[in-house]
Amino acid sequence: MLRLIRNGTLEVNEWRIFDNSSTPLPGDEANWMVSLATWTDNFQFLQKRKHPVGILIPPDAEPKDILSIDVSHMNHHPIAFIAIDFPIYTDGRGFSLAQILRTQHGWTGELRAVGDVLIDTIHYLARCGFDSFLVKEGHDPELALKAFETFTVHYQKSYRQPIKILT
Amino acid sequence: MYIYDDIDQKLVEQRVSQFRGQTQRFLNGQLTEEEFRVLRLQNGLYIQRHAPMLRVAIPYGMLTSKQLRTLAYVARRWDRGYGHLTTRQNIQFNWLRLEDAPSVLAKLATVQMHAIQTSGNCIRNTTTDHFAGVAADELINPLVWCEIIRQWSMLHPEFAFLPRKFKIAVSGSFTDRAAVGVHDIGLQAVEENGKFGFRVFVGGGLGRTPIVGKLIKPFVEWQDLLTYLQATLRVYNLHGRRDNKYKARIKILVKDLTPEVFANEVDEQWKIIKGGPDTVTEEFVKSIASKFKWPEYDLNTEISEAFYFSKLAADTKFNRWSCTNTHPHKMSGYASVTISLKATGSPPGDITADQMDAIADISEKYGFGELRISHEQNIIMPDVRKSDLYMLWQELQILNLATPNIGLITNIISCPGGDYCILANAVSIPVATAIQQRFDDLDFVYEIGELDLNLSGCINSCGHHHVGHIGILGVDKGGEEWYQITIGGRQNGGIGTDPSIAHNKGGGAAIGRVIGPSFAREQIPDVIYRLIQTYLKLRDSDAERFIDVVERLGITPFKQDVYADPLLAKATMSAEVLDAEIN
Numbered sequence: 186m187l188r189l190i191r192n193g194t195l196e197v198n199e200w201r202i203f204d205n206s207s208t209p210l211p212g213d214e215a216n217w218m219v220s221l222a223t224w225t226d227n228f229q230f231l232q233k234r235k236h237p238v239g240i241l242i243p244p245d246a247e248p249k250d251i252l253s254i255d256v257s258h259m260n261h262h263p264i265a266f267i268a269i270d271f272p273i274y275t276d277g278r279g280f281s282l283a284q285i286l287r288t289q290h291g292w293t294g295e296l297r298a299v300g301d302v303l304i305d306t307i308h309y310l311a312r313c314g315f316d317s318f319l320v321k322e323g324h325d326p327e328l329a330l331k332a333f334e335t336f337t338v339h340y341q342k343s344y345r346q347p348i349k350i351l352t
Numbered sequence: 353m354y355i356y357d358d359i360d361q362k363l364v365e366q367r368v369s370q371f372r373g374q375t376q377r378f379l380n381g382q383l384t385e386e387e388f389r390v391l392r393l394q395n396g397l398y399i400q401r402h403a404p405m406l407r408v409a410i411p412y413g414m415l416t417s418k419q420l421r422t423l424a425y426v427a428r429r430w431d432r433g434y435g436h437l438t439t440r441q442n443i444q445f446n447w448l449r450l451e452d453a454p455s456v457l458a459k460l461a462t463v464q465m466h467a468i469q470t471s472g473n474c475i476r477n478t479t480t481d482h483f484a485g486v487a488a489d490e491l492i493n494p495l496v497w498c499e500i501i502r503q504w505s506m507l508h509p510e511f512a513f514l515p516r517k518f519k520i521a522v523s524g525s526f527t528d529r530a531a532v533g534v535h536d537i538g539l540q541a542v543e544e545n546g547k548f549g550f551r552v553f554v555g556g557g558l559g560r561t562p563i564v565g566k567l568i569k570p571f572v573e574w575q576d577l578l579t580y581l582q583a584t585l586r587v588y589n590l591h592g593r594r595d596n597k598y599k600a601r602i603k604i605l606v607k608d609l610t611p612e613v614f615a616n617e618v619d620e621q622w623k624i625i626k627g628g629p630d631t632v633t634e635e636f637v638k639s640i641a642s643k644f645k646w647p648e649y650d651l652n653t654e655i656s657e658a659f660y661f662s663k664l665a666a667d668t669k670f671n672r673w674s675c676t677n678t679h680p681h682k683m684s685g686y687a688s689v690t691i692s693l694k695a696t697g698s699p700p701g702d703i704t705a706d707q708m709d710a711i712a713d714i715s716e717k718y719g720f721g722e723l724r725i726s727h728e729q730n731i732i733m734p735d736v737r738k739s740d741l742y743m744l745w746q747e748l749q750i751l752n753l754a755t756p757n758i759g760l761i762t763n764i765i766s767c768p769g770g771d772y773c774i775l776a777n778a779v780s781i782p783v784a785t786a787i788q789q790r791f792d793d794l795d796f797v798y799e800i801g802e803l804d805l806n807l808s809g810c811i812n813s814c815g816h817h818h819v820g821h822i823g824i825l826g827v828d829k830g831g832e833e834w835y836q837i838t839i840g841g842r843q844n845g846g847i848g849t850d851p852s853i854a855h856n857k858g859g860g861a862a863i864g865r866v867i868g869p870s871f872a873r874e875q876i877p878d879v880i881y882r883l884i885q886t887y888l889k890l891r892d893s894d895a896e897r898f899i900d901v902v903e904r905l906g907i908t909p910f911k912q913d914v915y916a917d918p919l920l921a922k923a924t925m926s927a928e929v930l931d932a933e934i935n
Contacts, residue, residue: 248590275390275473277513281589284510289624305374305391312509325382336366338359340503343582343629344510 188326190307191295191317195326198319200239200265211238218268221246237263239297243270244278248285266295266317274301280313287314288343307332311347312339353416353645353722354499356464363507364461367468371395372454379451394474394512396442396467397453401774406445406453407470408460409477410725412484412498412522413441413732417712417721422463424708430456435708436768437693437701437729439816440519441479442470446772468506473514473600475505475585480522481529482726483688485646486734488680492541492548494524496641497577500632503640504578511585515592516600518585519557522550528844531727532556533564533861534819536602537584542571549573554584554614555606558813562863563603566611568618574637576622578630583622587614647720647735655685655737663742670745672798673756678741687738691731691748692755692763696788699781700766700807701729710751718744727816728765730758761803761884762788765816769809769826770833776809778826778833783807783876790877800884802897804842819843821899822883823864824876835871837879838864839910840902867911871920879914886913 187195203211203219210227211217218239224231231238267286269279279298286292297317298310304324311318311333320329333347356364371392378388396407408423423443427435430452431445438444448456460466469476478501480494481487501520505511511518521535532538538553549571556565572580588602591609606614664671679688691711694700703711715723715733718740724732736744748754757763764787767773769780784807791797806820810827817823823838841864871879886909887898902910915921 274387275513276594277473277511277515278590278594280510280513281586285586303387305370305387306513309507309509309512323382323384335370336363336507338362338366339509340359340363340506341508341630343625 186326188320188322189317190320190326190330193330195330202241203238221250225250232263234263237265239265239268241268241270241299242282244272244276244282246282248282248289264294266297267292268297268299269315271298271300271302271306274303274306276301280309283310283313283315284344287345304329304332308335308347312341312344314345353414354411354495355643355645357643360503361461361464364464364466364468367395367466367507368454368457368461371457375450375454390472390513392453393472394469395453395457396470397448397450398471399774400446401772403447404450404453405772406448406456406467407438407442408445408465408467409470410441410443410465411502412478412480412495413482413725413727414495415723415725416463417715417723419463419465420708420712420715420723422459422465424705424712426456426459427705427708433706434702434704436699437703437725437731439727439729439765439767439814440477441482441725441727442477443703443725444768446768471517473516473518474512475508475514475518475520478502478505478520478522479530479535479727481525482724482728482730482732483529483679483734484524484724486681486683486686486688487525487527487529488682489526490524490682491526491543492524493641494522494530494541495644496637497524497539497541497574498522499640499644500578500637501581504581504630511589514585514589515594516597516602518588518602520581528860531816531819531843531861534558534562534816534843535565537581538565539577544571547573550577552580552584555601555603555611556861557601557603558816558818559601560598560811560813561601561603562813562818563607564861564863565603566606568606568611568615575632576626578632579625579628580618580622582625582630583618586621587617591617647722649683649686649735650737655739657685657738660738660741667742669756670742672794673745673754674741676756676758676760677754678736681735683735685738686735687741689733689736689741689744690726690758691733691753692757693730693753694757694763694788695752695755696762696792697785698752699768700764700784703731707751707753711753714744714747728758728763730763756794757797759802759804760797761791761800761805761822761880762797763805764788765804765806765820767807767809767814769807769815773809773814775812776826777811777828778809778835778873780807780809780815780826783824783826783835783873786874786877787880790881800888800898801894803899805880806841816843817841818863819861820864821897821902822880827870829870833873835873835876837867837871837883837914839867839883839907840864840899842899865907867907868915875920878917879920882914882917882920883910886910 189196189198199216203217215236218241224240298315299319320326377383398405432447436444484494519535520537521530522539523530524541534556540551552569553565554568592605593599677690764784766780766784770776804821806817807824808815808817819841825836
């Protein structure tokens with residue numbers, strides 16, 4: 186089913202989370218997401234892959250640990266995206282992490298919300314800098330696409346306008 | 353009164369549509385109970401003992417006569433003909449149907465009202481002094497600043513899912529009537545070297561862990577207010593505890609980190625965003641101020657006070673009401689009036705639809721059609737000509753709205769308690785009524801003088817019992833209702849009186865201390881009576897208030913006197929056991 190909102194349209198999500206319990210690194214195949222720890226320990230290798238990885242950041246990541254990734258460097262290297270995990274949608278830490286990555290660390294690449302991503306949180310997520318969204322099961326992805334336009338005006342000046350979706 | 357522009361109106365309407373969709377999806381089974389719970393709470397909708405309860409925001413307590421009539425309409429059409437004013441400048445309707453909530457909100461949107469963020473783990477309705485903008489002792493007008501904070505906090509994308517609820521209060525006067533010391537963030541306007549800004553207290557709050565806020569920043573210049581708030585909220589959002597609901601408030605984070613470390617973390621974040629897009633400009637402050645419709649005082653004709661003074665001299669009842677229920681105004685010839693919703697026998701803070709309509713009419717006749725809600729659950733008429741006070745008082749008497757008890761023992765702050773609230777351990781309203789009946793001799797009530805008596809039906813402390821000069825807390829023990837008494841609490845000290853207190857104690861607020869074992873419900877009026885007798889015996893003059901005596905002598909003499917009565921000492925529960933259970 187098409188659950189991934191990306192570039193304003195719905196796509197099939199083919200990304201998998203890499204589990205390093207059997208092998209330390211994923212093979213050079215498409216669609217692997219690795220943890221922040223795996224990336225920081227192995228980025229010299231990982232950035233040379235033919236198939237770029239996505240980096241999955243947990244909600245309790247310290248902003249300064251993310252800072253230790255050289256984002257400006259990453260912006261010019263093959264990384265598929267940075268994903269921030271929402272174990273439950275009421276865990277609001279990911280909103281601050283996203284805003285910090287965008288406005289303080291200069292991350293201009295793709296920023297993906299994964300986990301408990303609801304129709305009802307997409308608007309706020311987009312304003313904090315996310316530009317791709319893996320909509321949770323049970324939430325109609327078509328309705329999620331429309332959520333960008335829930336509010337057409339805003340008060341807060343330092344947050345972006347949600348990206349206009351062409352349908 | 354702040355008048356919405358197109359953007360303000362559009363946001364509120366779009367929130368109504370969003371909520372209508374969410375309610376529909378829930379009723380159709382497309383949103384789970386758990387998903388919908390938080391979404392409805394963010395729009396003020398609780399599921400209560402009898403029915404859903406809707407909490408409507410009255411931003412910084414300001415209300416027009418037209419809005420009040422609409423609230424009356426809502427009360428009649430969708431509820432049971434009344435509402436309840438809360439201690440945070442909101443109004444609650446207790447008997448709604450869930451499926452009607454979107455229509456109620458749509459109706460409210462037509463008069464620029466909403467229920468956005470009146471509940472949930474987000475930034476709540478910003479509260480302030482109920483005399484904001486008209487008080488005689490004002491340094492700045494906090495209404496403009498409250499509106500700036502309202503806009504900044506409303507539908508904030510980053511801070512919609514905080515570890516726990518978040519309450520901000522603003523005081524613009526020398527006397528803090530906003531209780532800045534017991535809020536997550538308390539802002540006290542101050543002047544320093546000819547510049548004005550805010551003293552920032554963080555981590556105050558009541559509930560199960562009552563703490564007075566710590567002075568985190570002695571001075572934040574006005575331009576930097578929003579970036580400082582943003583930095584504070586960001587530190588809290590990232591580091592506040594999410595594993596335990598009872599340790600999730602910012603007060604626990606401030607305590608765990610220590611105020612110094614917390615302040616440093618905020619500063620670290622602040623220096624990155626200070627001067628950024630959320631910096632407040634003079635132009636912006638002016639544009640917000642210009643969207644208020646300010647009262648047009650009659651400056652040309654001098655308002656004669658002769659009639660007022662003649663009535664004060666001639667009519668003792670009027671004189672008494674004037675002493676307690678009228679307040680100094682910044683404009684000569686005017687006064688502010690408190691309409692007491694604390695008549696004996698009516699639940700504190702409850703207001704009927706008929707009373708709403710009548711007060712709306714009166715506010716147009718004797719004012720500018722503008723009203724305020726106080727956190728003490730009364731209604732304020734901010735601008736009344738002194739020459740009109742006598743007629744106003746006569747009209748209020750007919751409506752049973754002229755109870756002369758503001759600042760006195762019968763002006764009880766109380767939550768709805770176990771009669772309505774699903775969280776409550778004990779009833780509140782019948783206890784409040786019993787106390788009011790015990791103190792039905794007005795001469796005696798005046799003799800006692802200034803006294804705040806606050807009552808909560810459970811440890812969530814909606815009745816602010818911790819900061820009552822006398823506080824009463826309902827507790828449950830094996831299915832029975834018991835009541836714990838505290839004394840010595842207070843909501844402020846005032847920056848004018850003692851700057852050292854203001855610095856150290858969060859606007860001078862203090863948390864009351866438990867006097868001893870709890871009492872049965874029917875004992876409470878006698879216990880209060882005995883506390884009062886002790887006070888009257890110990891005070892050195894009429895000018896020394898109850899709270900002053902507790903401060904001077906401590907709680908021991910009160911404790912000894914109360915428990916010296918064998919009937920009262922028969923209470924079976926020890927406060928220590930209770931405390932252990934509650935915490």
